[in-house]
Amino acid sequence: MIQKSNGSSRRILTYPAVHPCDSISAITLLNSLIDLGREICSYRSKFFSTNKRNARETFRQITNLLLFLEEIRNATSDPPDQLILSLSELHLTFQKFRYLLEDCTRDGARAWMLVNSDRVANQFRIVIRAMATGLDVFPLSVVDVSNEAKELVELIIRQGRKANFESDPDDKRAVKDLMRILNCFEGGSSPDPVEIKRILDHLGIKKWSDCNKEVKFLDSETEIEYANGENKRELELLSSLMGFMSYCRGVIFDSVDIHSQHLNGQCNTGESLKGINGDDLKCPISLEMMSDPVTLSTGHTYDRCSILKWFKSGNATCPKTGEKLRTTELVPNHVVKGMIKQFCAENGVVFAESTRKHHRDNSRTAMAGSLAGEGATKMLAAFLVNKLVNGSVEEMNRSAFEIRVLTKTSIFNRSCLVESGAVPHLLKLLLSKDSIAQENAIAALLNLSKHSKSKGVIVEINGLDSILHVLTKGLKMEAQQHAAATLFYLASVEENRVLIGENPEAIPGLVQLIKNGNDNCKRNALVAIFGLLSHPGNHWRVLAAGVVPLLLNLLKDSEREDLVTDSVAVLATLAEKVDGSVAILRRGALQMLVGILSSSTSRTGKEYCVSLLLALCVNGGLDVVARLVKNPSLMGSLYSQLSEGSSRASKKASALIRILHEFSERSSAASVTRSPVLPRERFVHVW
Numbered sequence: 001m002i003q004k005s006n007g008s009s010r011r012i013l014t015y016p017a018v019h020p021c022d023s024i025s026a027i028t029l030l031n032s033l034i035d036l037g038r039e040i041c042s043y044r045s046k047f048f049s050t051n052k053r054n055a056r057e058t059f060r061q062i063t064n065l066l067l068f069l070e071e072i073r074n075a076t077s078d079p080p081d082q083l084i085l086s087l088s089e090l091h092l093t094f095q096k097f098r099y100l101l102e103d104c105t106r107d108g109a110r111a112w113m114l115v116n117s118d119r120v121a122n123q124f125r126i127v128i129r130a131m132a133t134g135l136d137v138f139p140l141s142v143v144d145v146s147n148e149a150k151e152l153v154e155l156i157i158r159q160g161r162k163a164n165f166e167s168d169p170d171d172k173r174a175v176k177d178l179m180r181i182l183n184c185f186e187g188g189s190s191p192d193p194v195e196i197k198r199i200l201d202h203l204g205i206k207k208w209s210d211c212n213k214e215v216k217f218l219d220s221e222t223e224i225e226y227a228n229g230e231n232k233r234e235l236e237l238l239s240s241l242m243g244f245m246s247y248c249r250g251v252i253f254d255s256v257d258i259h260s261q262h263l264n265g266q267c268n269t270g271e272s273l274k275g276i277n278g279d280d281l282k283c284p285i286s287l288e289m290m291s292d293p294v295t296l297s298t299g300h301t302y303d304r305c306s307i308l309k310w311f312k313s314g315n316a317t318c319p320k321t322g323e324k325l326r327t328t329e330l331v332p333n334h335v336v337k338g339m340i341k342q343f344c345a346e347n348g349v350v351f352a353e354s355t356r357k358h359h360r361d362n363s364r365t366a367m368a369g370s371l372a373g374e375g376a377t378k379m380l381a382a383f384l385v386n387k388l389v390n391g392s393v394e395e396m397n398r399s400a401f402e403i404r405v406l407t408k409t410s411i412f413n414r415s416c417l418v419e420s421g422a423v424p425h426l427l428k429l430l431l432s433k434d435s436i437a438q439e440n441a442i443a444a445l446l447n448l449s450k451h452s453k454s455k456g457v458i459v460e461i462n463g464l465d466s467i468l469h470v471l472t473k474g475l476k477m478e479a480q481q482h483a484a485a486t487l488f489y490l491a492s493v494e495e496n497r498v499l500i501g502e503n504p505e506a507i508p509g510l511v512q513l514i515k516n517g518n519d520n521c522k523r524n525a526l527v528a529i530f531g532l533l534s535h536p537g538n539h540w541r542v543l544a545a546g547v548v549p550l551l552l553n554l555l556k557d558s559e560r561e562d563l564v565t566d567s568v569a570v571l572a573t574l575a576e577k578v579d580g581s582v583a584i585l586r587r588g589a590l591q592m593l594v595g596i597l598s599s600s601t602s603r604t605g606k607e608y609c610v611s612l613l614l615a616l617c618v619n620g621g622l623d624v625v626a627r628l629v630k631n632p633s634l635m636g637s638l639y640s641q642l643s644e645g646s647s648r649a650s651k652k653a654s655a656l657i658r659i660l661h662e663f664s665e666r667s668s669a670a671s672v673t674r675s676p677v678l679p680r681e682r683f684v685h686v687w
Contacts, residue, residue, distance in 0.1 A: 011224060012103050013116065013123075017095035020088045026079040029087045030069060036094045037066045043098075046105040049203045050117045050171045054124040055104060057163065058097060061128060064156055065090075065135075068149045075144045082139045089134035096127045108213035110203040111241050112221065114178065117171040125165035132160030174202045182240050185247075185375035196252055207257045211249040212405075218242045219409070220334070222369065227332070239369025243376030250380045250402045281340045284320055285310060287601050289344070293337050294330035298323050301333050366411045380406070381416040388425035393434065400429055400440035407447035414451040423448060423457045430466040435475035442470050442482040449489040459496060464503065472509040477518055484513055484524035491531040501538035511545040519560055526566040533573045543574065548583045555592060564596065565605035572612035581619035590616070590627055598637045607649035610641055614656045625663045635660070 010016060020029055040062050048055050072079060100123055104113060113120060135157050140150050167175075177199055184191040205211055222238045225231055283290045283303035292304040298318040302310075307330065310319055317324050368374035384406075387399035403422055407414045417423075426448070429441035445467070448454040458464065467483050467490075474480035487506065490496045500506045510532075513525040529547065532538045551567040558564055571589075574580030593616075597609040617625050628634055638660075641653035 012109055015096045015099045017092045020091050026081055026083045030073055030079055033087055033091050034069050037062050040097050043101040043105060047204055048104050049110040050113050051104055051120050053168050054121055054165050061156055064152055068153055071145045071149050072143050080142045082142050086134055086138040093127055093131045093134055108217035111214050114174055117167040121165050121167045128160045128163055132157045174199055182372040185372040188375055208249060208253040209257050211245055214245040215242060236370040239373035243373035247376045247380045251383055281343055288603055290340060293333040295333045297325055297327055301336055368412050377413060377416050381420040385420045385422050397437040400444050404440050404444040414448055418451055418454045423454055424461055427463040427466045430470050438475050439479040442479050446482045446486045449486045455490055455493055468505045472505055477521060480513060481521045481524050484510060484528050488528040488531050497532055497535035501532055501535055501541055507541045508545050511547050514550050523563055523566060526570055530570050539577055543583055549587060552587050552589050561602050565602045568605055568608040568612060572608045575612050575615035578619045581616050585620050594631050594634050598633050607645055610649055610652045614652050617659055629660050629664055
């Protein structure tokens with residue numbers, strides 16, 4: 001009967017209470033109500049940063065009501081059905097109380113609850129009066145309880161109607177102080193640190209990790225609010241609070257209270273993913289990792305683009321169950337999305353945001369959402385850069401870490417740090433003998449390299465040499481991994497692709513990382529090489545570095561789908577030229593590539609595999625075609641791409657099928673020599 005609430009899946013300050021079903025018995029409802037009341041009272045031991053008095057009054061009223069309900073249960077094992085209406089209303093009210101108390105004690109939401117303290121106080125008033133109304137219709141005459149119990153109910157009703165639930169005076173003072181600080185940010189003046197600490201003490205925010213939780217919560221609320229209709233006032237307030245909390249995190253707290261200073265600012269992130277593998281997070285339709293998971297009315301979750309295609313095809317059922325849908329409404333599944341992001345981060349997989357969301361996030365984070373948020377971020381950026389220039393070794397490392405965290409997702413934050421001159425000083429820190437400082441600096445530069453202006457700044461001040469130093473001689477594998485990813489982003493500019501390719505350490509360094517690095521290093525090196533191959537002049541350099549045998553070995557040994565896909569992508573690009581095809585064919589890769597095409601669960605991987613096989617046929621000649629024709633499983637895999645693959649995969653599969661069919665027909669007619677099957681014949685010995 002009681003549904004355990006999940007604070008991470010329910011949006012804060014929403015109360016999705018469910019009315020008990022009509023067929024429920026009075027005793028079941030009574031037992032459930034008592035259990036729910038006890039759960040509400042268990043919140044008494046938790047920390048309330050706001051609305052303390054209202055919470056205390058709620059606990060007092062619920063405790064009194066529990067005495068009455070328990071007396072009813074002790075008096076009879078079969079309460080009369082006349083109680084069901086009143087008990088149902090009370091159950092609905094108790095659910096709302098639980099949600100309200102859950103929000104008041106929620107970690108990370110304290111600043112948001114503070115600025116909404118009046119709204120929360122009003123909700124306490126509404127719910128306590130709803131409880132009084134539910135008791136008002138309670139048929140006291142049909143229950144065998146003491147007169148004292150009945151008088152207690154009447155007292156609860158009177159107090160519930162008269163109770164004046166208002167914000168605590170301390171909350172009002174804290175809100176007033178907070179608004180004064182936000183005005184300072186908006187006006188470009190530095191706030192009083194003493195006043196800031198007073199607000200943080202009121203909220204119980206005592207360390208860096210507490211502050212970080214607040215920033216993460218506010219960011220997720222901003223994302224939801226932006227997606228749900230862009231309530232301008234709410235968005236401005238969220239942005240201002242994010243700016244305030246980010247400033248506190250970087251300026252007020254001197255140390256980071258986590259064991260290892262990783263990008264997400266958390267420890268033991270894998271605990272929540274125990275027992276979950278990548279297949280659990282894939283769309284049942286596309287079999288790809290979901291980028292925008294949404295849930296149907298049946299409770300099953302799909303990637304938004306896949307389920308929309310399903311509906312557009314005329315289907316009005318749930319793909320997994322076949323159940324006819326009452327509604328095609330799609331509910332964003334933020335819990336699953338968070339798990340996917342965490343899984344990708346821990347396994348070195350790039351989280352592929354949907355195009356729709358990517359554009360939305362770009363517009364959301366390209367500019368500050370408020371003047372106060374903008375002012376706070378600019379002040380924080382200036383503070384951090386000053387620490388990079390004038391601070392101690394420890395302060396420089398701390399500053400690099402804070403920049404690393406600050407620039408993870410926000411385009412505006414990156415812009416502020418670039419404008420404040422962070423890039424040159426981070427580049428200097430790459431030569432540090434401190435492995436953590438080097439890692440934080442290169443991770444920060446990785447984030448900044450996603451900003452268009454910083455790409456130019458890095459190259460202009462010869463920062464490429466420092467990044468390559470970390471790539472080849474980094475003190476930690478993680479630093480080398482970030483250096484490879486930084487090269488990938490720098491290579492998005494054509495001029496940079498030329499410069500990186502011409503540097504004698506760049507491509508060999510990436511190839512060595514594929515050979516000796518961990519899986520995350522391999523993946524970042526692969527995508528960097530893939531980007532560099534967009535410049536034709538880098539083609540021979542990649543081949544000369546010996547990447548082909550490494551990638552073929554990787555295809556044989558790796559169980560990670562993303563590494564297989566990226567390896568095939570690089571090979572397909574190399575095979576577009578004759579020398580690349582020859583290098584691949586001389587390693588006897590045909591049979592293995594056909595096997596990957598049939599076994600891969602990645603649509604992208606299958607597409608690159610088809611492209612690779614087509615290029616090998618075109619550049620390798622009739623000997624290659626003859627070998628492929630003899631493979632019984634190939635044609636089925638190609639035909640499946642015609643219906644299941646992307647439009648590009650379908651076209652390439654169609655072209656390859658045509659080549660194979662024409663060869664078969666001419667071979668059976670004993671006329672292979674009459675006219676060439678391919679645009680030009682090349683003969684490469686394949687074994």
